[in-house]
Amino acid sequence: KAGVTQTPRYLIKTRGQQVTLSCSPISGHRSVSWYQQTPGQGLQFLFEYFSETQRNKGNFPGRFSGRQFSNSRSEMNVSTLELGDSALYLCASSLTPWEVTGELFFGEGSRLTVL
Amino acid sequence: AQKVTQAQTEISVVEKEDVTLDCVYETRDTTYYLFWYKQPPSGELVFLIRRNSFDEQNEISGRYSWNFQKSTSSFNFTITASQVVDSAVYFCALRKTSGSRLTFGEGTQLTVNP
Numbered sequence: 001k002a003g004v005t006q007t008p009r010y011l012i013k014t015r016g017q018q019v020t021l022s023c024s025p026i027s028g029h030r031s032v033s034w035y036q037q038t039p040g041q042g043l044q045f046l047f048e049y050f051s052e053t054q055r056n057k058g059n060f061p062g063r064f065s066g067r068q069f070s071n072s073r074s075e076m077n078v079s080t081l082e083l084g085d086s087a088l089y090l091c092a093s094s095l096t097p098w099e100v101t102g103e104l105f106f107g108e109g110s111r112l113t114v115l
Numbered sequence: 116a117q118k119v120t121q122a123q124t125e126i127s128v129v130e131k132e133d134v135t136l137d138c139v140y141e142t143r144d145t146t147y148y149l150f151w152y153k154q155p156p157s158g159e160l161v162f163l164i165r166r167n168s169f170d171e172q173n174e175i176s177g178r179y180s181w182n183f184q185k186s187t188s189s190f191n192f193t194i195t196a197s198q199v200v201d202s203a204v205y206f207c208a209l210r211k212t213s214g215s216r217l218t219f220g221e222g223t224q225l226t227v228n229p
Binding site: 031033035042043044045048055056058088090092094097103104105106107108109111 | 162219
């Protein structure tokens with residue numbers, strides 16, 4: 001079955017702009033979570049969505065937001081971009097947040113460069 | 116708060132050598148999951164193994180094995196007879212039994228040389 005799909009794979013923005021990243025989970029998966037990966041901070045949890053509701057949020061400023069649609073696809077938005085927002089943004093999906101296997105399936109990520 | 120520490124930043128071995136990646140974690144939860152993920156240059160995190168906190172049995176899966184010791188909060192991962200294709204960044208991660216939030220370690224860059 002198709003894996004987690006993230007678009008775009010690469011993008012370049014300038015400071016002050018905003019960006020929207022998209023994630024399509026594996027078919028049938030209803031939980032989507034987002035992570036930011038940077039060389040300095042490593043992998044950090046952004047937020048988690050299930051059934052269009054945000055269930056959990058990491059320690060990021062309000063410039064970072066997200067949403068989930070009825071088909072489980074998710075988007076995240078970063079407004080007023082800063083240089084430090086340059087990162088690989090990874091999306092992960094699972095059947096539900098509490099599934100027994102506990103396995104998350106990750107996409108290949110969207111690499112954002114802020115100039 | 117949860118924390119995962121991977122003290123080894125980089126490891127370099129020669130093909131066919133065994134290599135062990137160390138992971139130490141901190142959590143106040145009595146039940147939790149532990150994971151190892153592999154990240155090749157493409158960026159995708161690939162699931163390798165999962166262990167429940169209430170099951171300390173160590174297992175072997177092909178060339179992979181792991182040593183989970185709750186008493187020392189360690190979850191080490193061993194690759195036997197390493198291959199060049201094993202070269203990647205390996206992450207240890209911790210998760211509560213509910214929710215999808217993973218706490219990752221810093222990662223260990225493994226390079227397997229031919």
